Amino acid sequence: MALLLLATAPRAQGIDAPNVVPVTELLVTSGQPTADALSRLGAAGFQAVIYLAPSTVHSAVQEEPALLAKQGIEFVQIPIPFATPSAGHFRTVTAALQRLKDKKVLVHCEVNMRASSMVFLHRVVTLKDEPASAFAFVTRVWSPRGPWRTLIEEQLRESGIRFELL
Template sequence: MKLRRRDAALGLAAWAGLGIPMMAWGEGPLAAPNVVLITPKLVTSGQPSAEALARLGEQGFQAVVYLAPLSLPNAVKDEPGILARQHIEFVNIPINFGKPSAEDFEQVAATLDRWQDRKVLVHCEVNMRASSMVFLYRTLRLKEKPEVAYEAVEKVWSPRGVWRELIVAQLKQGGVAFEPY
């Protein structure tokens, strides 16, 4: 099953034509594509396997934000239950990949604001939604330098189209001068 999810993620990346560099699947403590450690308390990734989700409590995670619809084919259908059994809080913000919005960002930011003192995993299918939204959060809410925060995004992809437009618009609205590359 892990291989099938990996293949699905790679297929999505190829389909999108984005040239996404995929990190090794399942290496290290979190079995998921494109795992990026932002801080010891904030991690982004693509879809973890059910087995990896079942071990998040052992790794100290206290909250998970999933930024894709639970109905996607490679979503872990029992993710909310797997996390609840470990007393890990779960929020699903089902961002339409083809139409991300400022409202989506505000939901993500409000959730991360509430959980600043917890160890949080923010994930989606491949870490494109997650890396982009966490970049905006770090830049606009935490006031980190965009050049530094964007390094986590470029480990996963280079946002184009509607994602680049959203990032540029949010940065402009927040008075941040930065051009994503």
């Protein structure tokens, strides 16, 4: 039953984007939504969008802030260079997610690698969710490598969380 709900949720939420992953009723991660999808987020109940890629990535929708503002949706951009994610980026993302915790939020980047990884860390380090079930949402998109794997392992270790990444 849960798999059926997850498989149909992106369509129900009207998000035309790569790698849409509903995490909870109030939290969804994805790659870059189309301009049309961004213009319909308010109708789908979204109240905030956290964008984790620099505006210079090839798939960025330059009018994203304006499209969201027209709908009364809060836009937060935390540009994380893909090759150099940091603990500071994680702290900034988790602070934004904590502030928006009672709102329906889309966290997105280019293809949902940054977003899925940062949301995983937020869920496990800040919300104390069980790591294996939280990591399953990441592995729907990718298996973190390089600096992303290093960041995740460091943050887990610093938080005293024992979990072996796949």
